[in-house]
Amino acid sequence: MEKDEFFLKRIRELANLSWQRDIVTFSDFLNLNEQNIVSSLKHQFPQIVMETSGGYENAERQMVAFHPDALAFTWEYPIDCLRIEPKALKFSEELSHRDYLGALLNLGVDRSVIGDIVVQKKAAWFFCQNKMTEFFLENLCRVRHTNILITKVEDSDEFPRPVLESVSGTCASVRLDSLISLAFKTSRSSMVSYIEGGQVFVNGKLITSNGYEPKDGDIISVRGKGRFIFDGVSHQTKKGRCSVRIMRYV
Numbered sequence: 001m002e003k004d005e006f007f008l009k010r011i012r013e014l015a016n017l018s019w020q021r022d023i024v025t026f027s028d029f030l031n032l033n034e035q036n037i038v039s040s041l042k043h044q045f046p047q048i049v050m051e052t053s054g055g056y057e058n059a060e061r062q063m064v065a066f067h068p069d070a071l072a073f074t075w076e077y078p079i080d081c082l083r084i085e086p087k088a089l090k091f092s093e094e095l096s097h098r099d100y101l102g103a104l105l106n107l108g109v110d111r112s113v114i115g116d117i118v119v120q121k122k123a124a125w126f127f128c129q130n131k132m133t134e135f136f137l138e139n140l141c142r143v144r145h146t147n148i149l150i151t152k153v154e155d156s157d158e159f160p161r162p163v164l165e166s167v168s169g170t171c172a173s174v175r176l177d178s179l180i181s182l183a184f185k186t187s188r189s190s191m192v193s194y195i196e197g198g199q200v201f202v203n204g205k206l207i208t209s210n211g212y213e214p215k216d217g218d219i220i221s222v223r224g225k226g227r228f229i230f231d232g233v234s235h236q237t238k239k240g241r242c243s244v245r246i247m248r249y250v
Helices: 002-021 032-040 097-105 130-139 176-183 189-196
Strands: 025-030 048-053 062-068 079-086 114-120 123-129 146-152 164-171 200-202 219-222 226-236 242-249
Touching (some): 002 025, 002 032, 002 048, 002 062, 025 032, 032 062, 032 200, 097 114, 097 123, 164 176, 176 189, 176 219, 176 226, 176 242
Antiparallel strands (some): 025 062, 079 123, 164 242, 200 219, 219 226, 226 242
């Protein structure tokens, strides 16, 4: 409870500071639950605009920017993208998201300064607060037993692009529990505890109703499982079931 109260106090401080000084303020990188809490506070600050970004399209961990409604100057999020690759590809290990995150946290930094980590083949990209960039460039030299090279990505065209896998199937109705069970190839009943336990988010908003009906294009995230985009219903089968399309993040 103390942690939640501290978080709420910090968010209110950032919003009030933005309004009082007519400046842009930024949160740390927030997880989906924290983003949901911030969204629920918007009505308390009608004079403040709250926008989010994780550095690239459809990022899961995002930073919130607070600024007055009539701000007169342009601004940028204080986010950098860093790329990690092995020094010697021939001798490198198969490294996972957990490996890269562990190497970063072992440097003694807090999770809140790091955004998404995107792993593709033998390389990884991660987003961080730009005040931490030099620290990572100077201190991150190994992931598990693999010696690595780390560089700052200057061109946004070189940022990672999400890899999506197409999944299709049928369900009786377009309910949240049905779509999740299809996306992760498990029973609908096994997903109930995830939904009711506050581990499912639609477009960053916490959803605890099994019968919630997502809309085309909604991004659904399940803690411990992954996330996917609901791509809509293609047609109804002769038995009246919905044939749906899902794009799952790999």
